[in-house]
Amino acid sequence: MKSRFFRRSLAARIAAFPPSPRRAPKLMPTRPVFLTLWQIKLPLSGVVSILHRLSGVLMVLALPVAAILLQQALRSPHEFAATAALLTSWTGKLALLLLLWSVLHHLLAGVRHLLLDLDIGLERDIARRSAKLVLIAAPLLAIAVRVAGSIRA
Amino acid sequence: MSRHASGLMAWLIQRASAVYLALLLVYLLIHFTFYAPTDHAALVAWTQHPLINGALLLGIPLLLAHAWVGIRDVLIDYIHSLALRLSLLILCAFLLITTGLWLFKAIITAEFQP
Numbered sequence: 001m002k003s004r005f006f007r008r009s010l011a012a013r014i015a016a017f018p019p020s021p022r023r024a025p026k027l028m029p030t031r032p033v034f035l036t037l038w039q040i041k042l043p044l045s046g047v048v049s050i051l052h053r054l055s056g057v058l059m060v061l062a063l064p065v066a067a068i069l070l071q072q073a074l075r076s077p078h079e080f081a082a083t084a085a086l087l088t089s090w091t092g093k094l095a096l097l098l099l100l101w102s103v104l105h106h107l108l109a110g111v112r113h114l115l116l117d118l119d120i121g122l123e124r125d126i127a128r129r130s131a132k133l134v135l136i137a138a139p140l141l142a143i144a145v146r147v148a149g150s151i152r153a
Numbered sequence: 154m155s156r157h158a159s160g161l162m163a164w165l166i167q168r169a170s171a172v173y174l175a176l177l178l179v180y181l182l183i184h185f186t187f188y189a190p191t192d193h194a195a196l197v198a199w200t201q202h203p204l205i206n207g208a209l210l211l212g213i214p215l216l217l218a219h220a221w222v223g224i225r226d227v228l229i230d231y232i233h234s235l236a237l238r239l240s241l242l243i244l245c246a247f248l249l250i251t252t253g254l255w256l257f258k259a260i261i262t263a264e265f266q267p
Binding site for chain 2: 053064114
């Protein structure tokens, strides 16, 4: 239970940048305050969490397109060929790779979050390592799936 | 803020649907990587299989619920203007419902193909 609230409050803190004048300390120098984004060090769990959200948003945006393509592919042999041609074009392949990463990152990070909810892997060391694992495994798996798929076809 | 607005039910829906979608996704990834249908007839035959049909049809409302809770949390957290947030929420709701109907229609009509 505790882990969820920690994650939530972390996301809320990131979302609250830049701090509102009411919340900011009284002795702030000049406004507006520019946050140097490359100097903010987000913990790895935070990066996983942000990318979990980003990949989710990407998939929500892709969902209507995917539904249209599925409809089209199921309608007739002619339209199946048109859909296949679209998905094997360069832009189609690139979009598929991006979506494949989204799906895999969302899946791995989601499993990690579910385990954290069950109080598994909450220790700092393990949490850091599992975060690193998710960040590295998702793009590698995405490429592996594409390669395995293209070998067959 | 979102924690108070979303409630325990949304939290539970998100987790329960996540477990089902994770299992479905792993199956779909394996199937479309190693046994991807190469023509129209194979794709239709695949969707017509009773187990696949049921799994996909059950997956649609769960996917919609999962996507809705997720996009709602994101919009509540990052879009601070009430008017813009409300507009985007309504747009997403309509888009998700339309998507669900499209998917439903695609799978149901494939059932009646020769």
